[in-house]
Amino acid sequence: MIKGFIFDLDGVITDTAELHYAAWKKLADDMGWQFDRDLNEKLRGISRMDSIKVIMDYNKVFLDEETIVELATKKNDIYVESLDSMTQEDYLPGAKELLTHLRSEGFSVALGSASKNANKVLKQLNAIHFFDVIGDGNSVSKSKPAPDIFLFASEKLGLPPENCIVFEDAEKGIDAAKAGNFHSVGIGPKERVGHADIRFNTMKEATLFEVKSHFKDLF
Structure with a gap:
């Protein structure tokens, strides 16, 4: 039962997909990485750390783990700030x-x-x-x-x-x-x-x- x-x-x-997209786009733009909606679709349902690795793989970028964590945290800060705009209507x-x-x-x-x-x-x-x-x-x-x-x-x-x-x-x-x-x-x-x-x-x-x-x- x-x-x-x-x-x-x-x-x-x-x-919150649009808020996530905007946050990843801002990070990617700051890093000079390619990021579009097709790539964003590949991030659906996976964790933040897995997501940034998908973006890095797409851009053929290799970074040390500490830097990856810093960038993932930066993206999250952008995203969390945007959550303040959410209401009970969402x-x-x-x-x-x-x-x-x-x-x-x-x-x-x-x-x-x-x-x-x-x-x-x-x-x-x-x-x-x-x-x-x-x-x-x-x-x-x-x-x-x-x-x-x-x-x-x-x-x-x-x-x-x-x-x-x-x-x-x-x-x-x-x-x-x-x-x-x-x-x-x-x-x-x-x-x-x-x-x-x-x-x-x-x-x-x-x-x-x-x-x-x-x-x-x-x-």
């Missing part, structure tokens, strides 16, 4: 409604995000109260596609993976859910999350009714 829901943050609850359409519905029906709910700024984002959205457990980039050492963040969340909820549904918008996120033996809901285009158990183009389509209809034998 499904008793828990685990949500990615960026692209599922809210869309939920993706349908996300707040789903979280409210899950709360009213008594399901356990966790966050499973690679972001180390998840708490800040949730506070800006006034969303902390929707979650029993917050798993973020500080919770585990291995980022997606390793299933560790989802396993952390389900363990803290006191539920086995097969009793949980993961909501993800990234290919690596769905890979992580599958690796951990979770049920999965993909948010986004087929070419990115078509390997999820069920896929919706947007969170607005991913209502509890639709999810229950698909996983009807599990409710």
Whole structure:
């Protein structure tokens, strides 16, 4: 039986993608590196340190680990400053409604995000109260596609993976859910999350009714 829901943050609850893009673009411009939206798409769902290494590989740049950490921190500072502009109006359409519905029906709910700024984002959205457990980039050492963040969340909820549904918008996120033996809901285009158990183009389509209809034998 499904008793828990685990949500990615960026692209599922809210869309900070544009803020991340702007921060990486600023860093890349300062460094004289090439960076565009196609490259930015490859960063979806992966950690900050993995992201900067993808950008460096693309630009054929080699730096020592200390410098890489400094640059990743600089990018994060730019991004965190931009979070101050977020408000309770910045939920993706349908996300707040789903979280409210899950709360009213008594399901356990966790966050499973690679972001180390998840708490800040949730506070800006006034969303902390929707979650029993917050798993973020500080919770585990291995980022997606390793299933560790989802396993952390389900363990803290006191539920086995097969009793949980993961909501993800990234290919690596769905890979992580599958690796951990979770049920999965993909948010986004087929070419990115078509390997999820069920896929919706947007969170607005991913209502509890639709999810229950698909996983009807599990409710």
